[in-house]
Amino acid sequence: MEILLFDKIFLIVIVFAVSLVIALYSTLAERKVSAFLQDRIGPNRAGTFGLLQPVADGVKFFFKEDIIPSHADKALYILGPSISMITALMTSAVIPWGTYITFSGRQVAMQIADINIGILYVFAVVSIGVYGIMIGGWGSNNKFSLLGALRASSQMISYEIAMGLSIISIVMMTGSMSLGEIVSQQHGMDWNIFYQPVGFLIFCTCAFAECNRTPFDLPECEAELVGGYHTEYSSMKLGLYLFSEYINIFISSAIMSAMFFGGYNFPFMDQIASPNLVSIIGVFVFFAKIIFFIFFFMWVRWTIPRFRYDQLMKLGWKYLIPLALANIVITGTVMLIKYQFFN
């Protein structure tokens, strides 16, 4: 019992550390990728290739003065970024990072909690992600912040429905809501993307909207709203907001690759004899997929311009939701036909 608890705590610390390091280096990657796409060099002063830049930024967050506006609601002002950060971190508890590693006779699962409703848990955490932004934006008592928070929350709730509907089509196919189960069913090259391309498209679009990334970054579009919901924030609290955005990108990349791109599965994995080697390679494969999606997030940022607000609502309600409903109906019908004729 004690050993198991220790394993879990160890894993939790590792997951936290990895999420934070990836979020830190995503900020650098964002700047480097932007520079690459715009034919610039990007940050290159702190360390070779600017590798120490994120560390410098992090240190700066600690040393900057923290300004709390005198008219703001102090408690909510502090609560906002904290909630954002916690909800961003919480999702990683159910992601299966790999299968099992066996050492000294013990099997250690590389997943913190394999609850059998993992997808619903992710969905629940996404649905409470609205609070961090709303509370922070409202608590600052700034008009720009409130507008940004309102936009963010109504955008997030609009895209949540389409996201849930696209998850349902996956659950229909796998018959399970546990993420561990869903990933292990995509053994080898049997990935869900080949069966649910439309579902993936919807899910991916919604993930962009939930992360408030371009082309859905209306909540913080600098041309209209200064800084959006974090206009009044400074120092570490701003850091928490920015960090939570990058952690969200990391987590949604992880969920996308786990649900649609086979997670830790890779082709020809049966040909490797040692199960430990397979799971170690699997972790690396999973992270390669995640990093690809993080790059994809940044790529899209410099490819697609920002939507107008009515376009955003139109896309969410009039295209994605009917499309997702149709996807469910078609999936159900195809599965029925499959059972009727190919059994």
Add this chain to the structure above:
Amino acid sequence: MNNLLFLLLSSVSIISALLVIFSKNPVYSVLFLVLTFFTLAGHFAIFLGAEFLAIVNIIVYAGAIMVLFLFVIMLLNLNKESEPTTPMLSKISAIVAGGLFLLVLFAALTNQINAPEALNSKAGDIGMVKKLGQVLFTEYLLPFEISSVLFLSAMVGAVMLGKKDLKQG
């Protein structure tokens, strides 16, 4: 260990439920209500094994209904200064209605004194989504389909309300 956790969760849920009533600012009330729902979901998931119920509790109550509440409170700016004074009559009727509700709850709960046993015996099954799905789609099929009609009527109601709001605003 489990007792300690139970005490912790229960005390947090009771204290936050009380704070819902006693906070001056309605936004704080809503946030404490969200916290209450969370601790209740914790009870469902950890002690009753009803993890589906727990997550649905969070998704629907904390993630949707409370967001709606927060929108209304933030958007209509219901704070102390703008709040109209409540007439004495509605205060009295509120007390009477609340008292009656308490009576109903009390009566209902005294009859259900065996509920924990019944829950314990089923604890393994009750939360399992597959079981729930099977029961929902065989035994309770008619109520399920009728509930969809209820949703439709609720949607129509929402649209009517929205239209009214838009005309005013």
Add this chain to the structure above:
Amino acid sequence: MEHPEISAFGNILLFIFGGILFICLVLFVGRLIRPRRPNEEKNTIYESGEEAVGNAWAAFNPRFYVIALVFLLFEVELVFLFPWATVFGQQELINETNDNWAKLAVVEMLMFIFILALGLAYAWKKGFLDWQKPATVSPTVGNSFRKDLYDKVNDKYSTIKNNS
């Protein structure tokens, strides 16, 4: 600890505690080492360099509230769909009932989704899903300015036709 799910949710609780601890630590360390020199100007609310007028906590467009209402309805319907999706493709159930289960489940769900889509269509048709654009008000002038004459001239000589 006899139930496996209990410990799984316990782990999640542990995870949440870890997250809270981390945030407290970060904010506390930041508090210790950062400077603190507030002044009145610094603590004002940013409003493009002007002095802030009024309070941000004012009444807003009810459209946002309406969106939240429709969202709530869809969310509840979504929650109903999840148990269905898990039992829908179960092989044992299908074999037990001679394929009838899958047919039954699909028909049931088609009905449910149809009614759901009906609600969406109703909201759509009522113009509920269109984001309201503010009406453009052209300013009126109090003199005997004849706009129609100007429009006529503009129409005649403009090569680029207006789309509207």
